[in-house]
Amino acid sequence: MSGGGRVLLVEDDPRLGPIVRDVLSASWEVELVTTRVDALEAALHRLFDVLVVDRRLPDGDGLDVVRELRRFRVATPALVLTALGEVRDRVSGLDTGANDYLVKPFDFDELNARLRALTREPVDLGPAYEIGGWSFRPDDHTVHSPYSGRVALTDRESDLLAVLAAEPDRVFSREQLLSAVFEHGEQLGTVDTYVHYLRKKTERDLIATVRGKGYRLGTPA
Secondary structure (H helix, E strand, O other): OOOOOEEEEEOOOOOHHHHHHHHHOOOOEEEEEOOHHHHHHHHHHOOOOEEEEEOEEOOEEHHHHHHHHHHOOOOOOEEEEEOOOOHHHHHHHHHHOOOEEEEOOOOHHHHHHHHHHHHOOOOOOOOOEEEOOEEEEOOOOEEEEOOOEEEEOOHHHHHHHHHHHHOOOOOEOHHHHHHHHOOOOOOOHHHHHHHHHHHHHOOHHHEEEEOOOEEEEOOOO
């Protein structure tokens, strides 16, 4: 292995899976699994530097693997590798918590480059906001947990938290947050939905509800 790390490869194709494993093994330590259940078992109990996840698995969608890992606050970078290449497919993958998306057929040099990018230590992560025991980096779209490390956020989750973090003592109405973060035509309930998403990925106390007024930044332990 030369300059790589540990990769969990989730691919059920009996021909492609071993080929990808063997090619990546020139630079990475690769563990190959073929089902959603085995992927979750591996990722929850062993340490990996990056995940490569196929979508069409025999026991479910590979995006469910990413979704479940983020629910358990496992922030290992994930690249979704799939034949589903429509824009809506890529968007759904990234919104689920994946960090990158590569469509089949693909070039192995590009796959290796993307894995290196996902595991590379960033030179400058930009400003950080300390929220209780958590650290939020809006430029990197991540929050860092005092318990389990890096948690990836979607663009909208990050933008919403950035508005609250910029003025931590201010109570924002739902209307103000809707206007500041979301596209014209979105409903007020969208704000509540994304507050729920952020709380689910982090802690409920990260965002405080001010009854009858709206939301403000919280004070999690």
